[in-house]
Amino acid sequence: MKIDLENFTRIVWLLPVVFMLHEFEEILFFRQWLHKNKVFLSQKYPKVSAFLLVRVGHLSTEGFVLAVAEEFVLLSVVTVLSVVFDCYWLWLGVFMGFSVHLLVHLLQWIAFRRYIPGIYTTLLALVYSVWAFRFIVVYDLFTWKEIILCTIIGFAAVVLNLLLAHKLAALFDGKRRQTKIKE
Numbered sequence: 001m002k003i004d005l006e007n008f009t010r011i012v013w014l015l016p017v018v019f020m021l022h023e024f025e026e027i028l029f030f031r032q033w034l035h036k037n038k039v040f041l042s043q044k045y046p047k048v049s050a051f052l053l054v055r056v057g058h059l060s061t062e063g064f065v066l067a068v069a070e071e072f073v074l075l076s077v078v079t080v081l082s083v084v085f086d087c088y089w090l091w092l093g094v095f096m097g098f099s100v101h102l103l104v105h106l107l108q109w110i111a112f113r114r115y116i117p118g119i120y121t122t123l124l125a126l127v128y129s130v131w132a133f134r135f136i137v138v139y140d141l142f143t144w145k146e147i148i149l150c151t152i153i154g155f156a157a158v159v160l161n162l163l164l165a166h167k168l169a170a171l172f173d174g175k176r177r178q179t180k181i182k183e
Contacts, residue, residue: 008141011132012083015095016076018128022102022121023068029117031061037114045111055166062176063169070165092142093154099129100155 034057041049056064075094082091105122109115136142142150 004139008135008139009083011135012079012088012091014128014132015091015098016072016079018125019075019098020068020072022118022125023072025121026118027061027065027068030056030064033115033117058173059166059169060173060176063173066172067162067165067169070168071161074161088141089146089150092136092147093150093157095129095132095154096147096151097154097156097158099126099133100151101158102126102129 034052038049038053038057041052059067075098078090078094082088102122102125105116105118106126109119109122136147
């Protein structure tokens with residue numbers, strides 16, 4: 001079967017676009033959602049709530065945007081390098097990490113049984129992920145071993161980078177607060 005490289009290139013370039021659409025929903029609604037659902041989360045999911053509040057509960061919207069921007073820049077660099085060097089393992093890892101991230105949102109939505117920030121765009125982004133994954137499998141672009149390995153490494157990298165992005169956001173918020181106090 002002849003590989004449709006034009007469609008694969010579209011799939012690769014769409015990842016940063018789909019990522020940002022998803023993140024826009026989270027940026028717009030996360031703070032409001034967290035404020036509204038803090039008690040519910042604390043009562044029904046105390047461990048999740050404690051983790052969530054410690055990690056991101058204190059972040060300003062601006063800090064959250066900084067974290068998203070860092071992730072977007074990294075994702076875009078990976079995408080560009082993959083296309084320029086015609087080497088897609090790194091892209092596959094990031095793509096699979098993002099796709100697993102979407103599945104986590106889906107599981108959160110099912111568990112919480114109510115709106116969570118990002119769920120609407122998660123459902124849309126899952127269409128992209130299924131389409132891309134199907135393309136990868138149908139055209140046999142990677143072996144199953146490569147897919148599994150890239151998924152594990154990619155998801156681990158996504159989690160580690162998420163922790164770094166949240167730390168950067170917290171540092172940004174801390175500096176911002178100090179600047180406001182001095183003024």
